[in-house]
Amino acid sequence: MxxxxxxxxxxxxxxxxxxxxxxxxxxxxxxxxxxxxxxxxxxxxxxNANARALVNKRSASLGVVLAELSDPFFATLAHGIEATTRKQGVQILMSSGSIERETERQAIETLLEHRCEAMVVHSKALDDETLIDLAGQVPGFVLINRYIPEIANRCVWLDNVAGGRAMAKYMLSQGHRDIAVISSRYQIEDPVQRIQGIREELEQAGIALPDANIEYSTPDQEGGEIAVQNLLAKGKQFTAVLAYNDAMASGAMTILQDHGIDVPNEVSVIGYDDVLLAKYCRPKLTTLRYPVEVMAMRAAELALSYASGNRPEPGVTFKYTPTIVKRESVVKR
Missing domain, CATH: 1.10.260.40 (lambda repressor-like DNA-binding domains)
Incomplete structure (x- = not known):
């Protein structure tokens, strides 16, 4: 050469x-x-891309760690990052963390070996201390979908408690009182925070959410099917299902319809994320819009800016709030 x-x-x-x-x-x-x-x-x-980056005082590549590469949610996230890097002529190095501590650590180590000074990291398994330490080592280290107060200016995150409250509030506004929840079984903060928000909103309305009305499974369509199947097997009576994400909501609707239960006239269903799947469910899925692509673009911009020598401003935070997208899977009782 x-x-x-x-x-x-x-x-x-x-x-x-x-x-x-x-x-x-x-x-x-x-x-x-x-x-x-x-x-x-x-x-x-x-x-040499790295040599050119040194001359231009900017990062030649952006390292990205996602939980899953095939999941529609993370595909949308990756698309947002790619839209930003394409404009700036920056390469992407992408890896999967699989929501496992050691896998996430190895993914980040690989990016460090490739001298990535800009990173957008989706980490759910690594502890706060490890991530805070990495933020001190890597100039352009940015977390997405997670908030750590000590490095707030490097976090682009969604208010999941507010999202849970919004789901419950909308169902209450439609006259639903017998509510079931299907959630992710992964031990991460997102499902915990969403259920917290749901409980807070229901309690404010004087309605309890028994633990027996919550089913946990994998956050995919099969998981949604299994979770609702379990609720039906336990003989639970409900007119509304609040799902952890759109995939679980889709699976839930399939099982309900397979059992001859009309969605939404007998049971209404609401999802979370507003991925492409939501528009093509039948009925079309009412859901919470997670502005993941906008957040991903913002995270990439921050990572590249910090890596170029712009210091994060103390005290600044990048919080986003989900909003209701009304379609056909929820009706008033």
Whole structure:
């Protein structure tokens, strides 16, 4: 592979002149610039991205750690990040953490080995202390979908308690009092916070949510099917199902309909996330919009900005709030 020195020798110019051409610098005539570029093409020269990043004082690559690469939610998140990096000519190095402590750690270590000074990390398994330490080591370290007060200015997060309250409030406004919840069995803060919000809103209305009315399973369509199947098997009476995410809501509607239960006229269902699936359920799914793509773009912008030497402003936080998207799966009783 040709080097910058090879290009300089072939063109009969200095290394500094070739460097200026590579980095679109000044003080190089048009004819000389075109001749050097032609030689670079002929010799198959490819500029070193990290070297160019040093000259331009910005990160050459953005490291990304997601929980799952195939999940529609994380696909949307990745799309938001990619939209930002494409504009800035930055490469993405992506890895999966699988919501497992050691896997998340290894994913981050791999990015560090590739000298990523900008990272957007979705971590649910690593403890706060580890992430705070990483924020001190990596200039452009940004967390998405998690809030740690000590590094608030590096967190882009969603208020899940508010989201849970919004779900319950909407169902109450539609006259529902017999409510069931299907949630993720993963030991992370998101399902805990959403249930907390649901309980707070119901308690404010004088309605209890018994533990027996909450079923936990995997946060996918099969998990939604299993959770509602278990509720039905226990003989629970409910007119509304509040689901951890759209996938579980979709699975729940399938099982209810398989049992001859009309959705939404007998049981209303609400999801969470507003991924593409929500628009194509039958009936179309009423859900909470999680502005994940906007959040991902913001997280990528912050990571690249911090990696370029802009210091995070103390005390600043980047909190987002989910909003109701009304479709067809909820009706008034």
């Amino acid at each position: 040709a080097t910058i020195k090879d290009i300089a020798n072939a063109a009969g110019v200095s290394l500094a002149t070739v460097s200026r051409v590579i980095n679109d610098g000044p003080k190089v005539g048009k004819a000389t610039r075109e001749r050097i570029k032609k030689i670079m093409d002929e010799m198959g020269y490819r500029p």
